[in-house]
Amino acid sequence: MFRPSHFAAVLLFALFASVVFGITQRETPRRMIRYGIYCFVLFAGSAVVLSWLMFLIAR
Amino acid sequence: MATAQNTNIAAKQNSRQGFVYLPLIAGWLVPGAGHFLLRKWGRGTLLAASILGMFVLGLAMQGKLYANAHDILDVLGLAGDLGNGLLYILSRAAGLGADQVQLTTADYGTRFIVVAGLLNVIAAVDAHNLRTGRKS
Numbered sequence: 254m255f256r257p258s259h260f261a262a263v264l265l266f267a268l269f270a271s272v273v274f275g276i277t278q279r280e281t282p283r284r285m286i287r288y289g290i291y292c293f294v295l296f297a298g299s300a301v302v303l304s305w306l307m308f309l310i311a312r
Numbered sequence: 313m314a315t316a317q318n319t320n321i322a323a324k325q326n327s328r329q330g331f332v333y334l335p336l337i338a339g340w341l342v343p344g345a346g347h348f349l350l351r352k353w354g355r356g357t358l359l360a361a362s363i364l365g366m367f368v369l370g371l372a373m374q375g376k377l378y379a380n381a382h383d384i385l386d387v388l389g390l391a392g393d394l395g396n397g398l399l400y401i402l403s404r405a406a407g408l409g410a411d412q413v414q415l416t417t418a419d420y421g422t423r424f425i426v427v428a429g430l431l432n433v434i435a436a437v438d439a440h441n442l443r444t445g446r447k448s
Binding site for chain 2: 254256257259265266268270272273274277280
């Protein structure tokens, strides 16, 4: 059984989703890579920011 | 005369095009197959690896495969799972996937499987757009 940490699960999710978004939403390879990286940063970054927000609200 | 020529040209174009929805259906049934049919080997491989990876990791996390739809959330989950095409059918047939989610990681696994299905639908539609020339 595979039991990743919460953050590892976020990173895996962001990686796979970003690859598909990059390939399907842009036309040229260069723009695909740039958009994929952009999506990955947004996925992972928003998870980190929301986690901190929830942490601060819960205190 | 001109109408007959136009009809002939249109018929030739149609026969050259073949079944336009084949990449869409193939891409839905097998992740990446729509792109492989269009000889987009690199894109197809990356899509297949991402979708298969997400689906397999979801199962490895003891994620649940939706089997029935008792309420609206189950309907949505089932719709997402069905996006995996043959992966979902074969996994159901093999009895894979947990019946009940008991761990946090299993809940993540369930979402991984649903999202893999949704990403597969996006990839299949992309293959269809490539086939029709809407995308290059």
